[in-house]
Amino acid sequence: MVGTFRNRYGLQAGDIDAATVELAQERVAEKFGTEEWLTRVP
Amino acid sequence: MHGEYKVPGGKLVVADLDVVDDHVRTAQISGDFFLEPDDALERINGALAGLPIALPAAQIAARVRGVLGDGVEMLGFSPEAVAVAVRRALTGATGWRDHEWEFVHDVPREPALQMALDEVLTEQVGSGERPPTLRVWEWASNAVIIGSFQSLRNEVDLDGAARHDVTVVRRISGGGAMFVEPGNTITYSLYVPESLVSGLSFIESYAFLDDWVIGALNDLGIAATYQPINDITSPAGKIAGAAQKRFAGGAVLHHVTMAYDMDAGKMLDVLRIGREKLSDKGTTSANKRVDPLRSQTGLDRAEVILADGRHVPEPLRSPGW
Numbered sequence: 001m002v003g004t005f006r007n008r009y010g011l012q013a014g015d016i017d018a019a020t021v022e023l024a025q026e027r028v029a030e031k032f033g034t035e036e037w038l039t040r041v042p
Numbered sequence: 043m044h045g046e047y048k049v050p051g052g053k054l055v056v057a058d059l060d061v062v063d064d065h066v067r068t069a070q071i072s073g074d075f076f077l078e079p080d081d082a083l084e085r086i087n088g089a090l091a092g093l094p095i096a097l098p099a100a101q102i103a104a105r106v107r108g109v110l111g112d113g114v115e116m117l118g119f120s121p122e123a124v125a126v127a128v129r130r131a132l133t134g135a136t137g138w139r140d141h142e143w144e145f146v147h148d149v150p151r152e153p154a155l156q157m158a159l160d161e162v163l164t165e166q167v168g169s170g171e172r173p174p175t176l177r178v179w180e181w182a183s184n185a186v187i188i189g190s191f192q193s194l195r196n197e198v199d200l201d202g203a204a205r206h207d208v209t210v211v212r213r214i215s216g217g218g219a220m221f222v223e224p225g226n227t228i229t230y231s232l233y234v235p236e237s238l239v240s241g242l243s244f245i246e247s248y249a250f251l252d253d254w255v256i257g258a259l260n261d262l263g264i265a266a267t268y269q270p271i272n273d274i275t276s277p278a279g280k281i282a283g284a285a286q287k288r289f290a291g292g293a294v295l296h297h298v299t300m301a302y303d304m305d306a307g308k309m310l311d312v313l314r315i316g317r318e319k320l321s322d323k324g325t326t327s328a329n330k331r332v333d334p335l336r337s338q339t340g341l342d343r344a345e346v347i348l349a350d351g352r353h354v355p356e357p358l359r360s361p362g363w
Contacts, residue, residue: 003350
């Protein structure tokens, strides 16, 4: 399927750098990993 | 002004508009569609001339429909598709090929980090920090992912989840709960600029963003189709579910989970909603509805992910599937 995407629209190799992962980990601590977010609708 | 709209499962419709004083002065519709009789195209163009640029798609479509009589045959498009192409021209919509797409086949990550990465990466595309990106996920552990607005208690059997070592997380998009085990699903996210879906309704944007993957599944021999609102299905059953989240910063998250090989028994221990759906339909049909990608293609998961529609490796197809 990724090959189909590449054939249709073009696709280059990218990456997720360490700073982005670190930012996401902060979001886990603040939001996505919290009981408050998980039980937003209990 | 120029706008294009590839009708999902249909043809390309292109609108070239000359706009003066907030009105369309002249319009030219073109594309690889079929249309009879020949002069119907001129009538469509004529119907678009003079329309105010703020006119909603439904009214544009009504105008087009109004000039087409009973004897008109439109194949691969419709008055609604013309309206979308016009709206896309008027709103400065971009096409897939207007962007430089990046692909990340990500390393296995924990469920909460997956949720966070979707938010951060969409923000980065919105700010222009990152080009539009296709990310294929790998899961580091079993997970249940509930929709943004779902009740944790109603959807998840927390004892069952603990028993099967399942981490429960909530995502930022709506839609229903899903159960994943590493290697059992193919999950991916598209992080796209809002301009790509400009001029499309929410429903149309699901079909539009799913069109390539339905093509990819068709290439693999699966009779997959888009099923409103957010499913991809096949004659053998549902294959995938999509969900979207629009960000204020001008980007859209569109993520999809496809079933590759699912343990229906374990799923029933963990998801309450699954029990209701299955009790509705009976166990026999439920069993039919699982592991469509593996059973329908006979391909390894990695082969499905990488497939380009040209080189389906025949020897990988297991006889008798």
